[in-house]
Amino acid sequence: MKTLYGIQYLRAFAALAVVVFHAAERTGQHFAIGAAGVDVFFVVSGFIMMAISDRRPTTPVAFLRDRLLRIAPSYWIVTGIMILGAAAGLFPNLTLDAAHVLGSFLFIPVASPNGGHLWPVLVQGWTLNYEIFFYAVFAVALVLRPRLRLVALTTMMLLLVIAGLSFGPENALAHFYTQPLILEFAAGAALAKLWKKGILPSAPAGLLMVVFAIAGFAAIHLLKLDFDAINCGPLAVLLVAGTLAVERNGKLPVLPIATYVGDASYSIYLWHTLALSVVVKAGAILGLPILLTATGGVAAGTLLGLMAYEWVEKPIQAMIKGKRAPIRSPAVSSSTP
Numbered sequence: 001m002k003t004l005y006g007i008q009y010l011r012a013f014a015a016l017a018v019v020v021f022h023a024a025e026r027t028g029q030h031f032a033i034g035a036a037g038v039d040v041f042f043v044v045s046g047f048i049m050m051a052i053s054d055r056r057p058t059t060p061v062a063f064l065r066d067r068l069l070r071i072a073p074s075y076w077i078v079t080g081i082m083i084l085g086a087a088a089g090l091f092p093n094l095t096l097d098a099a100h101v102l103g104s105f106l107f108i109p110v111a112s113p114n115g116g117h118l119w120p121v122l123v124q125g126w127t128l129n130y131e132i133f134f135y136a137v138f139a140v141a142l143v144l145r146p147r148l149r150l151v152a153l154t155t156m157m158l159l160l161v162i163a164g165l166s167f168g169p170e171n172a173l174a175h176f177y178t179q180p181l182i183l184e185f186a187a188g189a190a191l192a193k194l195w196k197k198g199i200l201p202s203a204p205a206g207l208l209m210v211v212f213a214i215a216g217f218a219a220i221h222l223l224k225l226d227f228d229a230i231n232c233g234p235l236a237v238l239l240v241a242g243t244l245a246v247e248r249n250g251k252l253p254v255l256p257i258a259t260y261v262g263d264a265s266y267s268i269y270l271w272h273t274l275a276l277s278v279v280v281k282a283g284a285i286l287g288l289p290i291l292l293t294a295t296g297g298v299a300a301g302t303l304l305g306l307m308a309y310e311w312v313e314k315p316i317q318a319m320i321k322g323k324r325a326p327i328r329s330p331a332v333s334s335s336t337p
Contacts, residue, residue, distance in 0.1 A: 006243040006252055007044055008262030014040040015265035016302065018124070019272045023297040026280045027290045033221040038127055039184055039229065039236035041269075045131060046188025047195070047240065049138055054146055054196060060139035067135045071266070072107075073316045074308070075128060078270045079104055082121045091277075096121070107132040109176050118176055124269060133177055134185045150193055154186045181229035187237045195244055206245025213239035261306075267313045268305025275300035 014037035021034025053063070083101060086094040095113040103110030104120035109129050112119045119126050137156055141149040163169075164178025194200055201209065216235040225231055246252045261268070276297040283293030 003259070004244075004247060005254055005259055006247040007047065007240075008259045009252075009255065010040055010044055010240060010243055010262070011265040012258050012261035013037070014044070015261070015268045015305075016298075018269060019276075019298050019301045019305075022124075022273060023276055023280075023294045023301065026276060026297065027283070027294040029290065029294060031221075032224075032227050033217050035227040036217050036220075036232045036236065039181070039232040040239060041127065042130070042134075042181060042184035043188040043191070043233075043236045043240045045134065046185035046190075047192045047244075048188075049134070049185075050150065050189035050192035051195065053138075053142065053149070054192065058142065060142045063142055064135060064139050067132075069320050070317070071128060071131065073320075074267060074270055074313050075122070075125060076105060077312060078274070079120065079122050079125065081274065086121075094121070109173060111172065118172060122270070122273070124273065129176075130182065130185075134182070138189075150186075150189055153189055154183075157182050157186045179229065181233060184229060184233050184236060187233070188240065191237070191241055191244060194241075195248070198248070200241070200245040200248050203246050203249035203251040206242040206249070207251075209238050209242025209245065213242060261302075264306050264309035264313075267309035268302055271305045271308045272301030275304035 017034040017037035017040075019034075021031050021037065024031035024034070058066070082091065082094065083096060085091045086096055093114070097113050100110050100112055101121060102108075104122070104125065107120075107125075107129050109118035109126070110120075111117070118129075120129065138149075138153060140156070141152040144152055160178045161180050161183060164175065165180075169175050169178060200206070213235045216238075217232070219225075220227060220231050220235075243252070279297040279300045280293060282288075283290075283296065288296075
């Protein structure tokens with residue numbers, strides 16, 4: 001099957017939205033709508049995992065191995081750079097302790113010494129802690145026949161969310177894994193099933209869904225509502241479903257640059273804050289206008305992500321795949337986010 005360009009565009013959109021969100025945050029501005037990029041990532045991730053598993057049978061162990069080899073090397077490299085930078089005094093506000101560092105490398109949420117949040121050393125890596133959790137739950141569902149996997153996956157995640165809402169676990173780790181946002185992954189998996197069966201709206205209806213989703217995100221921003229899973233999750237699902245509907249009906253144009261940024265979205269997501277920190281610091285020293293600093297930070301963060309994609313991510317993945325049995329090309333790119 002051909003590449004799903006809509007998924008690539010969504011990954012590009014989500015990654016750049018997060019970059020702009022962080023650039024605004026670091027310069028004292030507000031672009032909360034960018035936080036919705038994470039919700040889109042989670043829905044897309046669920047879609048990709050279900051679409052690939054339906055096309056290419058695999059075992060739970062092989063699935064987990066492949067996913068770890070896909071996301072861990074680049075993440076560990078950036079985390080290592082953060083740790084070395086902190087040790088060298090380049091990140092004076094970054095405090096390290098052994099438990100937090102170990103948890104960061106193992107994708108286990110551990111309270112950060114920098115404020116107590118369940119953030120790893122590389123703050124945006126909190127989403128990868130969820131991704132590993134998604135993969136673990138999905139691996140359990142893989143022991144079942146394909147037609148039962150979605151039901152099992154959705155049931156497990158619904159029960160976790162219900163438990164979290166019912167009991168309000170005081171344990172931070174239990175609270176982390178019972179958040180409603182985990183349902184976004186299940187919703188993405190459901191969209192993969194609908195895609196496979198061709199049960200999607202017409203192209204005009206899909207376009208309307210996309211417009212409504214974007215307008216909804218804008219409304220959340222303008223009304224200063226919380227960018228949480230309750231408000232953003234349904235809109236993210238609507239955005240992904242609408243994009244898939246437009247593409248399914250052959251109405252989605254091929255945009256090479258957007259496709260390439262989608263391919264590089266994982267590296268952009270991981271690496272952008274390193275360049276952004278440098279630009280923000282330089283802007284403060286030089287007394288540059290805030291908007292100029294933020295714009296420069298977005299450009300630098302995106303550029304560093306693209307460079308890391310070419311010089312770090314692609315070589316590492318080529319080396320890994322060269323040592324493993326050939327795998328047929330999936331219908332969609334399996335990168336995460």
